[in-house]
Amino acid sequence: MPKHDRILVVDDEPVILEELCELLDTMDYDATCANSVDAALEKVEADPRITLVITDMRMPGKDGVELVRQLSGRKDREFEFLVISGHLDSDAEMAGLSRLPVKRMRKPINFEEIMNFLEGLDFEQ
Numbered sequence: 186m187p188k189h190d191r192i193l194v195v196d197d198e199p200v201i202l203e204e205l206c207e208l209l210d211t212m213d214y215d216a217t218c219a220n221s222v223d224a225a226l227e228k229v230e231a232d233p234r235i236t237l238v239i240t241d242m243r244m245p246g247k248d249g250v251e252l253v254r255q256l257s258g259r260k261d262r263e264f265e266f267l268v269i270s271g272h273l274d275s276d277a278e279m280a281g282l283s284r285l286p287v288k289r290m291r292k293p294i295n296f297e298e299i300m301n302f303l304e305g306l307d308f309e310q
Contacts, residue, residue, distance in 0.1 A: 188305070189265070190234040192216040195225040195252060196241040196269075201294065205239065208296055214303065222247035229256065236263070239299075242270030253287055267302060269294060 192214055196202040202218050209216035217232065219225035221244060229235050238256060242249040249268050256264050271292035290298060 189237040189303075190215065191232060192237045192239060193219060193225055193228055193235045194239045195219045195222065195244075195249070197221060197244040198241070201241070205294065205299075208299070212300065212303070221245070222249075222252045225252055226255065229262075233262070237265045237267070239267045239269065242268055257286055267299075 192209055194202060194205050194209070194216055195218075196205070197220055199220065202220060206216050206218045215234075217228055217235070219228050223246070225238070225240070229238075238252065240249040240252055249270070253266050253268065256262075257266070266287040267290060268287045269290045269292055288302060290302070
């Protein structure tokens with residue numbers, strides 16, 4: 186049984202967003218998608234069942250770090266975060282994530298690693 190009521194997937198690349206949401210759906214996870222940080226924040230406000238946020242790091246406008254900062258600072262709700270990026274070696278991005286409660290995963294997305302994460306199994310960060 187999934188430990189998250191609903192998963193929010195955030196990515197500005199439509200193909201990645203669609204594939205990840207379809208994967209979660211086929212594995213019986215309840216997922217919703219957003220293509221920007223602003224859209225993600227709106228979905229969180231509208232749906233108190235969201236407890237896991239899987240987000241891309243680099244997006245136009247606000248980025249994944251900003252999303253995690255805003256949501257992790259909330260006193261009324263708790264979230265788990267998985268940040269996916271092809272740029273996790275960047276010093277600036279690592280500094281942005283260093284004090285935030287996130288798991289990190291590299292692109293290209295490894296669907297087996299995502300499933301291991303969802304099932305509570307370890308994966309390489």
